[in-house]
Amino acid sequence: DTAVSQTPKYLVTQMGNDKSIKCEQNLGHDTMYWYKQDSKKFLKIMFSYNNKELIINETVPNRFSPKSPDKAHLNLHINSLELGDSAVYFCASRNDGSVYGYTFGSGTRLTVV
């Protein structure tokens, strides 16, 4: 019955590798987001998709590429991982009719070694 689920929960990988994080929401929401939370707990938006269309694309390295195969899924692929990519990545979703109703997943803790 998880509303926004992310996989994997933990990811440890070496520099230079390519990895993907997957997100699924079963709330019927229209918009999905990727946020990055650094070690100081600062949460910053990376991307947003509305019904499979990219609507927010913050200043993020080209190594990060989101993909939304359908309204319920938003994946994040990262190429050539760097040490600075280590963070917790949160997926979130929101119904367009709700200004405040953001639902977050539990996060994917990425560690690049």
Add this chain to the structure above:
Amino acid sequence: QKEVEQDPGPLSVPEGAIVSLNCTYSNSAFQYFMWYRQYSRKGPELLMYTYSSGNKEDGRFTAQVDKSSKYISLFIRDSQPSDSATYLCAMKGNTGKLIFGQGTTLQVKP
């Protein structure tokens, strides 16, 4: 300068204390204001929300917005150990982008 500034703490208080958490912001276009609570190893959860200026109360929690000062607050009365978490303020205007403060880590000691 960040759009939203929040003292990261940490803040440690005894059980039963009144807690005051604050954020300042620079973008006068912000009109939707939220407070999220994040427990360790979990995602943020919406705690309170307000539109424009004013106060809103929900049980032990009160959210205040002063748009003239670009300042928002969250008060927790009769704080409990279960309130120990990171509290993040968040706000947005009409762009749709939700901007977060850095988060304040709160510990309530029994």
